[in-house]
Amino acid sequence: MLLFENLKSINQKLLKLDGFEITIKREDLLHPTVSGNKMRKLKYNLEQAKKEDYQTLLTFGGAFSNHLAATAASGKIMDFKTIGVIRGQENPENPTLQFCKDKGMILFPVSRSIYRKKDTNDFHDTLKNKFGKFYSLPEGGTNLNAVRGCTEILDKSDEEYDVICCSVGTGGTISGLIESSLPNQMVLGFSALLNQELDQQIKKFTVKKNWDINYNYVFGGYAKVSLKLIEFINDFKKKFKTPLDPVYTGKLLFGIFDLIKKKQWNWGKRILIIHTGGLQGIPGMNQMLSKKKWPLIEV
Numbered sequence: 001m002l003l004f005e006n007l008k009s010i011n012q013k014l015l016k017l018d019g020f021e022i023t024i025k026r027e028d029l030l031h032p033t034v035s036g037n038k039m040r041k042l043k044y045n046l047e048q049a050k051k052e053d054y055q056t057l058l059t060f061g062g063a064f065s066n067h068l069a070a071t072a073a074s075g076k077i078m079d080f081k082t083i084g085v086i087r088g089q090e091n092p093e094n095p096t097l098q099f100c101k102d103k104g105m106i107l108f109p110v111s112r113s114i115y116r117k118k119d120t121n122d123f124h125d126t127l128k129n130k131f132g133k134f135y136s137l138p139e140g141g142t143n144l145n146a147v148r149g150c151t152e153i154l155d156k157s158d159e160e161y162d163v164i165c166c167s168v169g170t171g172g173t174i175s176g177l178i179e180s181s182l183p184n185q186m187v188l189g190f191s192a193l194l195n196q197e198l199d200q201q202i203k204k205f206t207v208k209k210n211w212d213i214n215y216n217y218v219f220g221g222y223a224k225v226s227l228k229l230i231e232f233i234n235d236f237k238k239k240f241k242t243p244l245d246p247v248y249t250g251k252l253l254f255g256i257f258d259l260i261k262k263k264q265w266n267w268g269k270r271i272l273i274i275h276t277g278g279l280q281g282i283p284g285m286n287q288m289l290s291k292k293k294w295p296l297i298e299v
């Protein structure tokens with residue numbers, strides 16, 4: 001299990017201003033190809049799959065999915081065959097799917113209407129007939145094993161922070177953070193999409209109450225961006241030497257800085273921000289931005 005041994009990332013001080021002390025935990029640097037929270041979410045799943053003698057991992061995702069890329073890369077390192085069921089058959093060649101293929105993942109694109117039925121027994125049987133026995137990981141990788149992996153993001157030295165902030169998609173990462181937080185710490189999630197079921201999802205994994213989700217920095221929807229967001233990401237990289245991705249961490253940092261600037265920060269001032277990674281998605285986003293003749297995210 002070499003891939004998942006001694007996972008520990010560095011805390012980088014960003015700034016001290018007006019009593020605020022802002023630090024970012026660089027989970028994006030955990031591994032060169034299996035970034036951030038997706039590595040945490042895969043750890044106990046791949047350990048279980050090995051223990052139960054599975055040879056194949058199968059999972060689901062959109063054409064730019066960080067989870068697909070992480071599954072392909074870690075599957076290759078740990079000697080699993082990997083299969084990716086891809087949402088939408090119209091996918092052009094894009095850097096994420098190319099990366100998955102390079103790591104040996106078999107791609108199985110299906111129409112959006114079929115993809116919607118991905119969690120039904122019928123579809124599972126179809127997949128089983130086609131690919132044989134596999135260990136199934138849900139879209140985004142969130143399950144109990146994933147949450148357990150994410151409880152290992154925080155360590156003893158993080159007990160000094162008042163607030164822990166992260167970006168939220170399916171809610172697995174924040175659930176792990178909540179579970180490992182202290183009662184006096186606030187865990188604040190910034191949602192990357194409008195997801196009606198998110199609160200319910202998180203409540204499946206934790207009974208603690210020291211958390212909240214902010215939906216004001218979704219930027220119109222999942223993987224949607226604005227010129228202001230791109231400018232923020234590029235400025236942030238220049239100023240703090242820290243790259244952000246446009247789908248998750250860019251929106252998170254934008255939100256935190258915006259709330260502080262508008263004096264709407266209602267929590268403690270010692271803030272730990274989790275950089276969950278996702279940088280592999282930048283070339284794919286830039287491909288779309290250049291088609292629209294928009295400014296690109298600088299790499």
Ligand SMILES: *Cc1c(COP(=O)(O)O)cnc(C)c1O
Pocket residue numbers: 036037038066067140142167168169170171172173174245248249276277278279
């Ligand atoms: C997947 C992802 C998230 C969201 O994690 P969830 O556990 O689905 O909430 C946040 N940041 C990055 C970079 C991701 O890739």
